[in-house]
Amino acid sequence: MADALLTLDKVTAGYGDAVVLHGISLTLPENGSLALLGRNGVGKSTLLLTIMGYTQMRGGRVAWRGEDVSRVAPHKRATRGIGWVAQEREIFPSLTVEENLTVAARAGTWDLPAIYKLFPRLDERRRNMGNQLSGGEQQMLAIARALMTNPALLLLDEPFEGLAPVIVDELIHAMKLLLSDRRVAIILVEQHTDIALELTADAIVLERGTVAHAAPSATLAKDTATLERLVGLRVAATP
Amino acid sequence: MLPPVFGVLFDGIAYGMLLFVLSVGLSVTLGLMNFVNLAHCAFAMLGGYVTVTLVNELQWPFLATLPVSFLAAAAASVVLERLFYRRLYRASDLDQVLLTIGFAFISVAAAAYVFGTIQQPIQTPPFLRGSTGFLGLGLSNYRMFLVGIALVVTLLLVAGLEYTRFGAQVRAAVDNQRMARGLGIDVDRTFAVTFALGSGLAGLGGSLAIDIVGLDPSFAFTYLVYVLIIVSVGGLGSIVGSFAAACLIGISDVAGKYYAPELGAFLIYLVMVAVLMWKPAGLFGRR
Structure with a gap:
């Protein structure tokens, strides 16, 4: 059997003395899609940061296409093919929109024309500075900037948070196009559980830094009892 | 016929151009990378001694030594950066000051x-000696040469920082190091190259300074004062600010x-105090 794209094996990690993740294991195949669910503060963002290499590993290993990358620096993980879309978007304010896209771009199918086709708004704003964008445009730019590095895996940290519904619809549409291409795998952290489960094939639910539940997304979407217990009331309200 | 005041003005601008080449590298390392490098003028002095040695001992032509002094200062700074400076990027200002003043x-x-x-x-060389008449003023050839070099350096720096991908990577790394790393930018390498360029320019400045202000071992401290004044008056990290200051x-x-x-010699301190009381962050400073 070929190596999985990303494997976490009993990963324990955190910041300094604070351990946030306790023995997390998961496997993501090439072109796979995984929803990462759970209440606030259970370690979802920390898990993404650990995959990028920003946290202190206390145990276990992170493997990328079979190679142990637990001690590899973040920028080298990025060049190996992990694209990170940070929760706060973190657009570079002193760069124009187009410079934000090209500053770390690597050769591949995603180039400026392809990005501007996916997000026409960015084309209109290409000469604006990074800090002159609306929240929705910043989110599009953050996703587009990660795509320009032509990653094999995209880590998305609450991409729909705080955005107007019309922008969310636009982003969901773009994400579906992305996933139907089957060229990139994603791990999606999202508070909107229904959207996350609709977009992904598999899901895990974290609780206090451990994997409390793992299931195919379609199965979990129907399992309202588990969702209510582990994710909370927001889910119970959605059909 | 122009009155003598223009001659003084010209000499002042030429001297300012020399100070600009000496100081712009420090403005970049201090303003963009937040590293207090008080050994900056030691790199300038190294450039000066490289030129003196090549011209006087090996009979090189003066102009040919300029690229060598740039490269020597840049190379020396890379060695120090790799061995010592990089360990103190996150250290306190005091630690950085103690280390670098020690090197000075x-x-x-x-x-x-x-x-x-x-x-x-x-x-x-002969064509840089003497002066050329211009509307009744005798403009020193060497000083005109200085102004020309400084203008070229300014244009190259601004163009390099604003219009190249490397420049964009430097700005991105300064804006947000963590995100820059997360996109695959090798921030350490980017900063090391930036640091080397700044030190190389100091080396070039040291060579250009010999004919104007001379060269002896006190250079590393004498001109550190000027360079620090210019960086603070111009505003940290601003190339245009350094130029104006x-x-x-x-x-x-x-x-x-x-x-x-x-x-x-006290007038420059009065000017510095006046500017900093008016604009505490410097003429073009943002913080």
């Missing part, structure tokens, strides 16, 4: 040991010594 002292002692404490003479300080210094000898 070492450079002074080393220069005195190798070259002695005397002023080093330099032979510039260097002109201002250069003109003040020359005009002060010419028109008010009793005030002499």
Whole structure:
């Protein structure tokens, strides 16, 4: 059997003395899609940061296409093919929109024309500075900037948070196009559980830094009892 | 016919251009990378001694030594950066000051040991000697050459930072190091190259300074004062700010010594105090 794209094996990690993740294991195949669910503060963002290499590993290993990358620096993980879309978007304010896209771009199918086709708004704003964008445009730019590095895996940290519904619809549409291409795998952290489960094939639910539940997304979407217990009331309200 | 005041103005601008080449590298490392490098003028002094040695010992033409002094200072700074400076990027200002001022002292002692404490003479090519008449003023050829070099350096720096991918990576790394790393930018390498470029320019400035202000082992400290004034008056990290401040300080210094000898060298401090009271972050500073 070929190596999985990303494997976490009993990963324990955190910041300094604070351990946030306790023995997390998961496997993501090439072109796979995984929803990462759970209440606030259970370690979802920390898990993404650990995959990028920003946290202190206390145990276990992170493997990328079979190679142990637990001690590899973040920028080298990025060049190996992990694209990170940070929760706060973190657009570079002193760069124009187009410079934000090209500053770390690597050769591949995603180039400026392809990005501007996916997000026409960015084309209109290409000469604006990074800090002159609306929240929705910043989110599009953050996703587009990660795509320009032509990653094999995209880590998305609450991409729909705080955005107007019309922008969310636009982003969901773009994400579906992305996933139907089957060229990139994603791990999606999202508070909107229904959207996350609709977009992904598999899901895990974290609780206090451990994997409390793992299931195919379609199965979990129907399992309202588990969702209510582990994710909370927001889910119970959605059909 | 232009009155003599224009001659003073020209000398002041030329002197300012020299100070600009000396200081712009420090403005970048201090403003963009937040590293307090008080050994900056030691790299300038190294450039000066490289030129003196090549011209006087090996009979190289003066102009040919300029790229060598740039490269020597850049290379020396890379060695120090890799071995020492990078360990202190996250350290306190005091730690950085103690380390780098130590290097400045070492450079002074080393220069005195190798070259002695005397002023080093330099032979510039004939076309850079003497002066050219212009509307009744005698403009020094060497000073015109200085102004030309400084303008080219400014254009290259601004173009490099604003219009190249490397420049964009430097700005991205300064904006947000963590995100820059997360996109695959090798921030350490980017900063090391930036640091080397700044030190190389200091080396070039050290070579250009010999004909104007001379060269002896005290250079590393004498010009550190000017360079720090220019960086703070211009605003940290601003190339245009350094350029403007260097002109201002250069003109003040020359005009002060010419028109008010009793005030002499103190005028630049008054100018600095006045500017910083008006704009505490410097002319073009943002923080």
